[in-house]
Amino acid sequence: MGMIKAGAIAKGTYLLEKNEPFVVSEREFVNPGKGSAFVRLKLKNLRSGAVLKITHKSQDNCEEIDVDEVESQFLYSDGVSFHFMDSSTFDQFEVPIKAHENAQFYMLDGETFKLTRWNEETLDIRLPPKKDLLVAEAEEAVKGDTVTGATKYVITETNLKVKVPIFIKQGEKIRVNVESGEYQERIND
Amino acid sequence: MQFKPEAIKERAAMYRGLRGYFETCGYLEVDTPLLTDNPIPESHIELFKTQKVQPDGTSFPLYLIPSPEVWLKMVLASGSSSLYQIGRCFRNGEQVDRWHRNEFTMLEWYGINKSAGENLPVMQEILKITINAVNPEAGKEISGNIREISMDEAFREFAGFSLESALKESGLTGINRTSPDYPASLADISIFFQSRLKEKNLPSGDKERESADDLFHRLFLTFVEEALPADRPLALTHWPAFIPTLARDIPGTPWADRWELYIRGVEVANCYGEETDERLLKKYWENESTEKTDPDFRWPQLIARGMPPCSGTAVGLDRLLALVRGDDSLKGLDLFPIHDNMPR
Numbered sequence: 001m002g003m004i005k006a007g008a009i010a011k012g013t014y015l016l017e018k019n020e021p022f023v024v025s026e027r028e029f030v031n032p033g034k035g036s037a038f039v040r041l042k043l044k045n046l047r048s049g050a051v052l053k054i055t056h057k058s059q060d061n062c063e064e065i066d067v068d069e070v071e072s073q074f075l076y077s078d079g080v081s082f083h084f085m086d087s088s089t090f091d092q093f094e095v096p097i098k099a100h101e102n103a104q105f106y107m108l109d110g111e112t113f114k115l116t117r118w119n120e121e122t123l124d125i126r127l128p129p130k131k132d133l134l135v136a137e138a139e140e141a142v143k144g145d146t147v148t149g150a151t152k153y154v155i156t157e158t159n160l161k162v163k164v165p166i167f168i169k170q171g172e173k174i175r176v177n178v179e180s181g182e183y184q185e186r187i188n189d
Numbered sequence: 190m191q192f193k194p195e196a197i198k199e200r201a202a203m204y205r206g207l208r209g210y211f212e213t214c215g216y217l218e219v220d221t222p223l224l225t226d227n228p229i230p231e232s233h234i235e236l237f238k239t240q241k242v243q244p245d246g247t248s249f250p251l252y253l254i255p256s257p258e259v260w261l262k263m264v265l266a267s268g269s270s271s272l273y274q275i276g277r278c279f280r281n282g283e284q285v286d287r288w289h290r291n292e293f294t295m296l297e298w299y300g301i302n303k304s305a306g307e308n309l310p311v312m313q314e315i316l317k318i319t320i321n322a323v324n325p326e327a328g329k330e331i332s333g334n335i336r337e338i339s340m341d342e343a344f345r346e347f348a349g350f351s352l353e354s355a356l357k358e359s360g361l362t363g364i365n366r367t368s369p370d371y372p373a374s375l376a377d378i379s380i381f382f383q384s385r386l387k388e389k390n391l392p393s394g395d396k397e398r399e400s401a402d403d404l405f406h407r408l409f410l411t412f413v414e415e416a417l418p419a420d421r422p423l424a425l426t427h428w429p430a431f432i433p434t435l436a437r438d439i440p441g442t443p444w445a446d447r448w449e450l451y452i453r454g455v456e457v458a459n460c461y462g463e464e465t466d467e468r469l470l471k472k473y474w475e476n477e478s479t480e481k482t483d484p485d486f487r488w489p490q491l492i493a494r495g496m497p498p499c500s501g502t503a504v505g506l507d508r509l510l511a512l513v514r515g516d517d518s519l520k521g522l523d524l525f526p527i528h529d530n531m532p533r
């Protein structure tokens with residue numbers, strides 16, 4: 001997108017630092033006792049999520065990048081890539097599953113998600129904090145089995161293995177925490 | 190309106206305490222103009238500028254002072270005793286954020302025949318007085334004894350190298366900026382700092398034009414400042430003399446007679462043993478002036494020829510008040526912030 005003076009950077013600005021795409025999460029101006037104006041930045045790597053702290057002179061040139069939030073429909077997965085369609089242009093594009101492994105468990109065909117895109121690369125797929133999923137396979141609870149505790153494992157329609165309470169049956173819907181993959185509650189439709 | 194009414198009373202109590210203390214020390218309170226036609230040049234500070242309009246319609250520029258230093262030094266040069274001022278200062282161009290305002294209150298005092306280090310007990314008293322007036326329950330971060338760390342110690346601990354060795358090897362010990370070798374020494378230390386920054390893959394600015402003090406500050410702000418212990422007030426002493434200031438050099442060393450006080454990681458005060466050498470003062474004026482062809486040497490001459498040896502300390506009273514109150518910004522102290530005054 002172009003050069004921006006470090007002093008003009010604000011929270012939410014997208015930058016290229018050390019060839020990686022970042023978003024500015026914090027910005028503080030610092031004027032040392034006697035000297036030029038500096039700015040301290042806290043940056044979040046849009047690919048890895050890692051935090052970078054960096055101090056620039058306000059006059060330093062930084063590279064601002066064009067990052068877009070693209071509303072996209074998830075079409076299907078072919079095991080290697082997710083196939084999406086841009087909801088406004090109807091262009092189709094692929095996103096490697098390897099870069100967003102967690103997303104494969106929480107996207108159902110046809111659903112729409114906000115994708116952070118830069119330079120033909122998808123940096124982030126915005127997933128909801130919780131997702132309701134159908135239980136595709138459930139082990140049968142063995143009557144009287146209290147040795148293993150009152151839980152068992154199920155497989156959801158998206159192939160996610162979740163530890164659930166013993167009473168959950170195949171065909172039921174469960175709510176799962178997307179970040180941790182943990183069971184939250186049973187959903188009664 | 191969002192200001193905290195008790196903050197008004199606390200500020201008044203703080204001022205009463207400070208005035209009482211300086212009275213017992215025999216320091217004269219001075220009240221000097223906020224407008225000047227001839228500010229001390231400082232290349233990194235932008236001033237508020239206005240026009241003085243004459244009755245005949247002509248006008249000339251006047252500036253709001255960034256600090257009362259220029260006046261207080263004139264008063265000292267006229268033969269006064271040690272003195273102090275509590276007053277408003279103005280800095281344009283700065284972003285208003287947690288600890289910065291375009292207009293703020295400074296306590297500035299000058300002790301005759303005192304070196305910078307000799308002002309640390311005075312600073313400790315000022316902290317005590319403010320705590321008693323405003324928040325006697327204030328924690329050790331403010332009420333504890335001031336810890337002294339030199340810049341060299343801080344660099345060895347947090348940046349992993351000896352600043353003193355680097356400065357000595359560059360020839361910056363015992364010479365000053367009127368020496369013909371000075372530019373070469375500055376170039377040497379710049380190369381050293383640049384290599385340190387590049388080693389850590391950090392921004393180092395324009396290779397040809399970045400000044401030695403900008404390179405130093407990059408290293409300082411990245412490795413040192415945020416790592417300084419904040420469990421007690423901290424005085425960071427002995428700053429490199431090559432940073433252009435009005436602080437005098439400590440002879441035979443690469444250091445200036447200078448300290449900065451941090452409380453909870455926030456810079457609250459600074460102190461210089463004041464420069465009185467006429468050549469060095471003129472060199473500073475020349476370098477800092479934007480009027481490079483014809484810098485106004487009235488002030489350096491008056492200071493050099495009249496001001497006694499002394500040290501000056503400046504304390505950001507708004508920051509001190511906020512920190513003693515336990516606030517984490519200046520927000521609660523703003524009585525009528527500019528944005529509140531905008532017409533609807």
